[in-house]
Amino acid sequence: MNQYIERYIYAVTRLIKPKERRDVQRDLTEYFESALGGDESFTNVEKTLKAMGSPRKLAYKYRNNGKNLIKQENYELYLDVVKIGLGIVAEIIFVTAIIDFFSSILINPSLLTLSYGITSIVRFLFEDLLRSLLVIFASLTIGFMLWERYGHHLYHDTEEWMIKDLPKVPSTIRPFEKTSLEMITTTLATVYLSLFVLLVLRFPMLANELGIESSILLPINYNTYFFVFLLLVGQYIINQVLLISKGRTLVYKISRSVFSIALLVTFGLFFFGGEFFSESDKQNFANLLDASLNQATMTIFLNLLITISIMTLLEIKELIRVWKK
Amino acid sequence: MIVLSFLSTQQYGYLVLDELKNKGIKVEASTLYPLLRRLEVQGLLNSHWDLTDGRPKRYYVLSDKGKETLRYLKSEWQNLVLEVEKVMEDSK
Numbered sequence: 147m148n149q150y151i152e153r154y155i156y157a158v159t160r161l162i163k164p165k166e167r168r169d170v171q172r173d174l175t176e177y178f179e180s181a182l183g184g185d186e187s188f189t190n191v192e193k194t195l196k197a198m199g200s201p202r203k204l205a206y207k208y209r210n211n212g213k214n215l216i217k218q219e220n221y222e223l224y225l226d227v228v229k230i231g232l233g234i235v236a237e238i239i240f241v242t243a244i245i246d247f248f249s250s251i252l253i254n255p256s257l258l259t260l261s262y263g264i265t266s267i268v269r270f271l272f273e274d275l276l277r278s279l280l281v282i283f284a285s286l287t288i289g290f291m292l293w294e295r296y297g298h299h300l301y302h303d304t305e306e307w308m309i310k311d312l313p314k315v316p317s318t319i320r321p322f323e324k325t326s327l328e329m330i331t332t333t334l335a336t337v338y339l340s341l342f343v344l345l346v347l348r349f350p351m352l353a354n355e356l357g358i359e360s361s362i363l364l365p366i367n368y369n370t371y372f373f374v375f376l377l378l379v380g381q382y383i384i385n386q387v388l389l390i391s392k393g394r395t396l397v398y399k400i401s402r403s404v405f406s407i408a409l410l411v412t413f414g415l416f417f418f419g420g421e422f423f424s425e426s427d428k429q430n431f432a433n434l435l436d437a438s439l440n441q442a443t444m445t446i447f448l449n450l451l452i453t454i455s456i457m458t459l460l461e462i463k464e465l466i467r468v469w470k471k
Numbered sequence: 472m473i474v475l476s477f478l479s480t481q482q483y484g485y486l487v488l489d490e491l492k493n494k495g496i497k498v499e500a501s502t503l504y505p506l507l508r509r510l511e512v513q514g515l516l517n518s519h520w521d522l523t524d525g526r527p528k529r530y531y532v533l534s535d536k537g538k539e540t541l542r543y544l545k546s547e548w549q550n551l552v553l554e555v556e557k558v559m560e561d562s563k
Binding site: 166169180181 | 483484485488499500501502504505507508520526527528529
């Protein structure tokens with residue numbers, strides 16, 4: 147098919163919902179083939195495409211279902227602003243939480259407990275992150291609504307367009323687009339992963355400095371596990387920001403795979419690397435259940451086995467899904 | 472209503488466009504194709520792809536809901552025409 151027709155169809159379909167793209171692509175292909183009637187000269191192609199209107203305008207017609215909080219012609223800009231706003235706020239809060247967490251335990255090593263780790267994560271997720279994201283989302287949405295209401299047209303229907311300016315159809319993997327958001331997330335992901343590797347490799351020394359007794363090479367136990375867990379949560383958030391902001395790019399696929407592999411390795415270490423619960427923890431658990439020490443140990447073991455099995459299967463499935471297409 | 476009335480038998484987009492043009496009704500392809508999709512989403516049309524001649528074509532046809540809606544729209548239209556005619560006659 148003519149390259150300009152392909153580029154036009156791509157310019158339209160990239161602005162509509164992914165699940166509708168294939169159908170719209172076929173619809174438009176059918177139309178253009180019929181309308182061109184075999185004459186694919188530049189003049190005829192240009193005339194046919196110009197008669198169809200700008201790709202942006204056509205995409206809005208496909209997307210418009212008459213029930214929009216934000217007008218379709220402004221929706222793309224709104225979506226970009228919301229994604230960037232949420233992404234940046236999430237990253238700032240995440241980095242602040244990490245700094246805050248490490249600062250507090252370095253100042254006061256006795257805070258290095260599972261309960262403090264869990265409290266920090268819950269506070270980060272629900273108090274800081276969720277609240278901030280909701281406020282940002284609501285503010286941006288209300289801001290856009292007011293902007294539209296007072297007659298500001300962010301996009302004009304009369305916008306001129308040239309068929310030679312149509313975007314080129316990319317290969318299957320989108321090229322790196324070094325937008326500011328991707329630069330930030332990629333940099334953060336790199337710094338973060340370096341920290342992860344450093345922490346895992348150097349943990350015995352760090353643990354020694356912090357006064358934590360560690361008998362195995364990679365100490366995964368009740369007191370230290372949440373370090374790794376916290377890093378994994380952070381990596382997961384970065385992945386989500388990458389996915390929301392740029393889709394399934396190569397950067398996302400690599401980042402998501404590193405996360406899966408790190409998680410699987412952690413599960414392995416967690417399960418086979420050492421004693422997760424100390425004998426006193428088990429005894430406390432047994433007392434709580436009013437059961438014998440053996441029963442408590444078995445309960446813990448089975449729960450861990452089931453949880454880790456499910457998580458492992460989910461991660462393997464996700465890993466396959468990420469790279470399948 | 473006009474588009475629905477063309478689709479009591481199955482047609483694909485370009486044919487509908489052609490028929491509208493022959494009847495003197497000017498509708499742009501950029502309006503018709505998204506409209507057909509919306510009508511299908513609303514359940515007024517059914518569609519299927521015909522891939523037999525190597526050029527995929529989506530054929531649309533009225534669904535039961537579409538037939539019912541068309542009947543309703545026609546009767547509303549006829550009532551409107553009668554009312555307008557009556558007003559015009561009264562004003563003579």
